[in-house]
Amino acid sequence: MTVSVRPATASAPPTAPATTAEPGLEARLAARLADMTVRLEEAAVAHEVRTAHLSTDPIDLADVITTPYTPGTIPAAALPPTYRTPVAALLERAQHRMEAGGWCRGALADESGAVCLMGAIRAEAHGDAGLAGDAVGVLMDAIRREFGGVPSVPAFNDQQRNGRTPARMLHRAAGLADARLL
Numbered sequence: 001m002t003v004s005v006r007p008a009t010a011s012a013p014p015t016a017p018a019t020t021a022e023p024g025l026e027a028r029l030a031a032r033l034a035d036m037t038v039r040l041e042e043a044a045v046a047h048e049v050r051t052a053h054l055s056t057d058p059i060d061l062a063d064v065i066t067t068p069y070t071p072g073t074i075p076a077a078a079l080p081p082t083y084r085t086p087v088a089a090l091l092e093r094a095q096h097r098m099e100a101g102g103w104c105r106g107a108l109a110d111e112s113g114a115v116c117l118m119g120a121i122r123a124e125a126h127g128d129a130g131l132a133g134d135a136v137g138v139l140m141d142a143i144r145r146e147f148g149g150v151p152s153v154p155a156f157n158d159q160q161r162n163g164r165t166p167a168r169m170l171h172r173a174a175g176l177a178d179a180r181l182l
Contacts, residue, residue, distance in 0.1 A: 087134045087182035088174045094120035094135070095170035103163025117157045117166050134182060135173070142173040 083089045102114030109119045125132035136153055143156050150156045
């Protein structure tokens with residue numbers, strides 16, 4: 001095997017590529033800010049074009065936030081029970097009855113079917129005086145937690161101006177009874 005060796009020749013040194021200075025952090029941030037500003041302006045114009053046909057009439061927030069209470073808006077049978085304990089379920093049913101049939105004061109029930117707190121509980125207890133008594137006790141605890149020294153459930157009911165607070169108290173009492181496993 002023969003090996004041939006070439007004589008060394010002088011060659012030109014390789015040329016280094018031209019180096020360009022990398023932009024600094026401030027320059028990159030300024031470029032990104034300009035890019036984002038352009039994108040946001042384009043998005044704003046596109047939004048204006050897409051929503052130009054929509055009405056801009058002012059809305060009365062009172063119409064949106066609150067609606068007047070109307071008896072019979074929620075049929076009690078249409079709502080599934082939330083609570084599994086008997087007292088909590090009774091209080092929830094009483095709340096649904098009051099919301100569906102209306103609220104009254106001064107009597108257990110009136111001729112239109114509206115009920116007071118005691119009337120709703122008694123109607124939903126279906127004659128079980130022990131269950132109704134337990135429900136009234138929990139309701140009284142819930143009322144006293146929020147309103148202090150109220151002498152009785154009927155007295156509290158008759159002090160109210162509308163059915164919102166009594167219905168809310170039935171809801172709170174149902175949660176309290178559920179927490180107590182009643």
